[in-house]
Structure formats: structure tokens, C-alpha cells
Amino acid sequence: MKIEQVFQNNKEWVSKHLEQDKNYFKNLSKGQAPEFLYIGCSDSRVTAETLMGVQPGEVFIHRNIANMVPNTDLNVMSVIDYGVAHLKVNHIVVCGHYYCGGVQAAMQPADLGILNPWLRNIRDVYRMYKSELEEITDEEKRFKRLVHLNVQEQCVNVIKTAVVQKAHKERNLKVHGWVFDIHSGELIDLKIDFPKILEGVRDIYELE
Numbered sequence: 001m002k003i004e005q006v007f008q009n010n011k012e013w014v015s016k017h018l019e020q021d022k023n024y025f026k027n028l029s030k031g032q033a034p035e036f037l038y039i040g041c042s043d044s045r046v047t048a049e050t051l052m053g054v055q056p057g058e059v060f061i062h063r064n065i066a067n068m069v070p071n072t073d074l075n076v077m078s079v080i081d082y083g084v085a086h087l088k089v090n091h092i093v094v095c096g097h098y099y100c101g102g103v104q105a106a107m108q109p110a111d112l113g114i115l116n117p118w119l120r121n122i123r124d125v126y127r128m129y130k131s132e133l134e135e136i137t138d139e140e141k142r143f144k145r146l147v148h149l150n151v152q153e154q155c156v157n158v159i160k161t162a163v164v165q166k167a168h169k170e171r172n173l174k175v176h177g178w179v180f181d182i183h184s185g186e187l188i189d190l191k192i193d194f195p196k197i198l199e200g201v202r203d204i205y206e207l208e
């Protein structure tokens, strides 16, 4: 794929939309009111909008390595705050994926430079579930289980934020954990028990 091709593709994309609706971009420029916020991995194979079949304006999106929600990361915390308090999304999704390079790197003790503090957040999840994970002898199954657990723990991090707890109380905002299976193209709902997690963290993290 050459860089010039991108601009050619863009021209075709613009004319395709204008053919169907001459006001398409005019309307798009008026503003956004997405129903949900998606936090996913930067992996080039996990194309958020395409795999969900959504159009521009429908989903507020944040992507980083291994779909992390570190409590001190200003980037993801700002996205959550803006999405919840200003755009008024009603659902937040943390979407992980099988064969995630970030999760895989965190499973091997190695010095990866600037990536170390980022991956440490996933290593912390591994440490929390070490006994469960190390009972799984099949390496691929253990890798997949860590992907699930990481999504679950990042959902907990989302739930710990004051803005999310406030929106849950006010308008029943919900948090979901999903996994994208690159091998089949399927999106799996982990059916995270949001009320139970909220109840579990409330004593310590309730901010509202």
C-alpha cells in the first residue's frame, strides 16, 4: 500500500458518500452524539468501526496498546471524562483481542525499554491471577485467559472513576467487556457482571 493510494481511496470514499447523500459531510460537521465509548487495542487488525459495522459519529473511540485503562494515564482518563460527562455516552466498552502482542509481551519477563511501565499494568493483572493462570498448562489457553482477565480488570478501572459512578447513578450508564477473536472475526461479550463489580469496589473506590 503506497501513501498516495490513501488519498485516492479518500477521494473515492468522499464521492461514494456524496452520491448517496449530498449533505453527508455537512451533517457530519454539525456535531457528535455517540451512544457509546469504545476502548480497544491499537493493533492494526482490530479495526474498531469495521468490526462493529458502525458509521462515523456513532462511537467515541480510544485505542492504545492492549486496551489499557491505567488509573494515572491522562489520555484514557480524559477520553472517559469527555465521553461520559460531555458526550453523555450510555455504554463504555473495553474490547480486548486474542493474539494481542501487548498481552503476549507482558507474559514474558524481558526488558522492553519505554514499554516496561505500560506492560507492567498487564503484568500486575497476571500477578493478581497467577495461581489460576499457571494452572492452565496449554500456553494458548493461558494467553487467551489473560486477555479475558485483562479486559475484566480494565473494566474495573473504568468503574473506579468518579464520572462513571456518577453517570451510572444518574442515567444507568453501563460498562461492558468484549473480546475480538481475530481467528474467527467474532466479537465475544464477556458478560461482565457490572453491578457485582461496582458493589465490590464501592467500599474502597466510591467517590460519589
Ligand SMILES: [Zn+2]
Residues within 6 Å of the ligand: 041, 042, 043, 065, 066, 067, 097, 099, 100, 101, 102, 103
Ligand atoms: Zn492488542
